[in-house]
Amino acid sequence: MAAPKRTPDLNTVYTINDDGSRNMLQVADVKGRWTTRKYIMYGLLILVYVLAPWIKIGGHPMILIDIPKRAAYLMGATFTNQDFHLFFFVLIGMGVLLFIVTSLFGRVWCGFACPQTVFMEGVFRPIERIIEGRRLARIKRNKAGGFDKTWRKLLKHAIFIFLCWNFAIAFMCYFIPTREMLHLVPFFSGDTTALVWSLFWTGLLYFDYSWFREQTCLIICPYGRLQSTLVDYDTLIIGYDKNRGEPRHKGIEAGGDCIDCHRCVDVCPTGIDIRNGLQLECIGCTNCIDACDDIMDKIGKPQGLVRFDSSRGFETGKSRPLLRPRFLIYAVVILALGALFVTRATKRESFQVVVMRSQGLPYSIENGVIRNLYTMHLQNKSDVEQIYFIRPADGALAGHEGVEYIIPQDRIVLEGFGDRQLTFFTMMPKSSYSLAEDFHFTFTDSTSGVTQDIKVRFRGP
Numbered sequence: 001m002a003a004p005k006r007t008p009d010l011n012t013v014y015t016i017n018d019d020g021s022r023n024m025l026q027v028a029d030v031k032g033r034w035t036t037r038k039y040i041m042y043g044l045l046i047l048v049y050v051l052a053p054w055i056k057i058g059g060h061p062m063i064l065i066d067i068p069k070r071a072a073y074l075m076g077a078t079f080t081n082q083d084f085h086l087f088f089f090v091l092i093g094m095g096v097l098l099f100i101v102t103s104l105f106g107r108v109w110c111g112f113a114c115p116q117t118v119f120m121e122g123v124f125r126p127i128e129r130i131i132e133g134r135r136l137a138r139i140k141r142n143k144a145g146g147f148d149k150t151w152r153k154l155l156k157h158a159i160f161i162f163l164c165w166n167f168a169i170a171f172m173c174y175f176i177p178t179r180e181m182l183h184l185v186p187f188f189s190g191d192t193t194a195l196v197w198s199l200f201w202t203g204l205l206y207f208d209y210s211w212f213r214e215q216t217c218l219i220i221c222p223y224g225r226l227q228s229t230l231v232d233y234d235t236l237i238i239g240y241d242k243n244r245g246e247p248r249h250k251g252i253e254a255g256g257d258c259i260d261c262h263r264c265v266d267v268c269p270t271g272i273d274i275r276n277g278l279q280l281e282c283i284g285c286t287n288c289i290d291a292c293d294d295i296m297d298k299i300g301k302p303q304g305l306v307r308f309d310s311s312r313g314f315e316t317g318k319s320r321p322l323l324r325p326r327f328l329i330y331a332v333v334i335l336a337l338g339a340l341f342v343t344r345a346t347k348r349e350s351f352q353v354v355v356m357r358s359q360g361l362p363y364s365i366e367n368g369v370i371r372n373l374y375t376m377h378l379q380n381k382s383d384v385e386q387i388y389f390i391r392p393a394d395g396a397l398a399g400h401e402g403v404e405y406i407i408p409q410d411r412i413v414l415e416g417f418g419d420r421q422l423t424f425f426t427m428m429p430k431s432s433y434s435l436a437e438d439f440h441f442t443f444t445d446s447t448s449g450v451t452q453d454i455k456v457r458f459r460g461p
């Protein structure tokens with residue numbers, strides 16, 4: 001007797017067989033209003049994800065993390081490693097924003113905007129369908145084997161590798177300035193490191209989009225596991241209306257509206273049955289909504305047996321307004337983080353200078369003169385060359401008889417994002433010294449005229 005056909009349940013992961021092998025899904029095609037909206041969104045986002053490093057705002061890349069230069073560009077602003085603390089606000093802000101969106105609309109990020117879904121469903125899955133046919137044709141051909149299957153698979157994988165190579169290069173543009181990338185592609189001649197990285201990312205993307213697919217969402221991505229803590233009774237989720245659908249039955253006669261046609265399962269890219277309730281594997285892609293609406297149209301029943309609604313709505317038929325206390329708390333947190341970020345980011349100086357007493361003795365005495373040695377670290381935080389001048393602040397030495405300073409280089413030229421370490425001395429006759437005191441020096445950026453006043457402590461016996 002043949003083993004019963006396996007169907008998705010709540011106790012096992014449908015995409016993994018009992019023996020641990022992979023149960024490769026053959027996802028069915030679907031059309032409908034949500035699918036149309038999604039494809040428009042995917043098209044726009046693919047453009048954004050690929051072109052973002054090429055777009056310039058205020059002469060700077062919209063987004064670039066320049067690791068060799070230890071600098072980053074974000075929406076026209078420039079950040080160096082000294083500004084790294086500001087990314088705390090950005091990362092926490094993005095996390096809280098994701099919390100807000102999830103608490104209101106469930107996993108819309110996963111279904112509509114996550115690059116994993118956008119490229120899988122917007123690029124690779126459609127190509128697979130064009131070359132290998134629709135679900136049933138694919139299943140039949142995979143079973144039959146032969147030349148017809150082989151040439152289609154070879155063609156599909158060749159196109160996948162070509163696309164992955166291009167997406168890998170597009171991804172690397174987030175870390176290598178585009179003008180440098182233009183010199184490197186297509187063969188990365190002369191830059192073995194970039195070549196190795198491009199091969200690594202190509203391989204990783206190819207592995208992901210050709211084979212691993214939904215396993216990335218189920219196994220690797222932590223966001224799905226957080227879902228249960230982020231959604232509440234009033235969050236909009238994709239669900240099945242049990243009150244209306246049950247008892248399910250084959251055919252359109254008596255019972256609930258679900259005719260157990262399995263379409264909502266066949267179109268699911270993570271292989272779950274939405275009728276089993278909200279599950280970790282659901283990425284909110286809306287395929288099951290469109291699939292079921294299509295079936296409802298065909299059998300003359302109202303759409304919406306599977307739909308966006310809150311758990312409260314599914315149970316009672318009445319949903320609460322979207323704006324709830326939890327949302328307001330998140331909103332206050334994100335506004336506070338945003339305000340802090342803007343305040344700190346706009347108050348940043350175009351250069352940073354740190355002066356410290358040199359290691360070793362706090363002072364030395366030579367021929368009756370006390371000498372203090374300092375180490376100065378100057379960093380240009382802009383991406384263009386700058387000239388800096390160092391001198392004692394106005395009146396800093398007034399009233400200090402015999403005080404001198406030696407700055408080996410009082411005019412310093414620093415390339416964009418460059419930094420320099422220098423030493424300088426302050427000297428005072430021992431006879432003039434009574435107590436430790438502070439001297440002020442000014443560091444001036446010749447381009448902007450911005451001046452920073454730095455205090456150094458003079459010590460003696």
Ligand code: SF4
Nearest residue numbers: 258259261262264292
């Ligand atoms: S598509 Fe709709 S009718 Fe068909 S099994 Fe799913 S919920 Fe039932």
Ligand code: SF4
Nearest residue numbers: 268282283285286288
């Ligand atoms: S259950 Fe529906 S919304 Fe969730 S992943 Fe499957 S098809 Fe997409």
